[in-house]
Amino acid sequence: xxxxxxxxxxxxxxxxxxxxxxxxxxxxxxxxxxxxxxxxxxxxxxxxxxxxxxxxxxxxxxxxxxxxxxxxxxxxxxxxxxxxxxxxxxxxxxxxxxxxxxxxxxxxxxxxxxxxxxxxxxxxxxxxxxxxxxxxxxxxxxxxxxxxxxxxxxxxxxxxxxxxxxxxxxxxxxxxxxxxxxxxxxxxxxxxxxxx
Numbered sequence: 001x002x003x004x005x006x007x008x009x010x011x012x013x014x015x016x017x018x019x020x021x022x023x024x025x026x027x028x029x030x031x032x033x034x035x036x037x038x039x040x041x042x043x044x045x046x047x048x049x050x051x052x053x054x055x056x057x058x059x060x061x062x063x064x065x066x067x068x069x070x071x072x073x074x075x076x077x078x079x080x081x082x083x084x085x086x087x088x089x090x091x092x093x094x095x096x097x098x099x100x101x102x103x104x105x106x107x108x109x110x111x112x113x114x115x116x117x118x119x120x121x122x123x124x125x126x127x128x129x130x131x132x133x134x135x136x137x138x139x140x141x142x143x144x145x146x147x148x149x150x151x152x153x154x155x156x157x158x159x160x161x162x163x164x165x166x167x168x169x170x171x172x173x174x175x176x177x178x179x180x181x182x183x184x185x186x187x188x189x190x191x192x193x194x195x196x
Contacts, residue, residue: 116148117138134164
């Protein structure tokens with residue numbers, strides 16, 4: 001900016017010495033224009049960086065959910081809704097489908113299929129990402145009436161099957177392929193943990 005003003009002053013002085021008159025408004029306006037636009041540009045850049053940061057945090061959280069679920073799968077934790085098993089940090093969770101999801105999501109307590117919808121929200125099939133769940137939940141799904149599995153990516157391009165992590169009544173903690181929504185049971189609905 002100093003060089004531009006010095007150059008403008010030099011050109012103006014040379015013009016007056018040559019007997020003419022010159023206007024220096026154009027360079028002065030050019031100097032002011034970037035100063036006015038800079039905050040908007042900085043604001044857009046900050047918003048874009050914030051969006052990338054939130055997206056990166058969500059991706060990290062999803063990886064953590066899958067990793068936590070995988071610990072029980074690797075241990076072959078059996079299904080038992082009357083007992084608990086520790087998460088990687090030693091916190092105890094019920095060894096059933098909803099206890100497994102509660103553990104993977106890092107919830108304070110083992111919820112059930114009736115109460116898991118209180119900490120999550122329904123999403124569309126096309127929005128499913130690893131760490132989301134397919135759930136037959138809500139009122140009336142107490143005990144064996146409900147079930148929930150963790151979605152871990154599509155198994156085919158047609159989106160008719162997906163990779164699931166679950167605490168299964170007959171298989172225990174398992175990673176396997178499941179047909180959408182859950183063995184063709186249309187009462188299963190995609191959900192996402194609130195804040196994810």
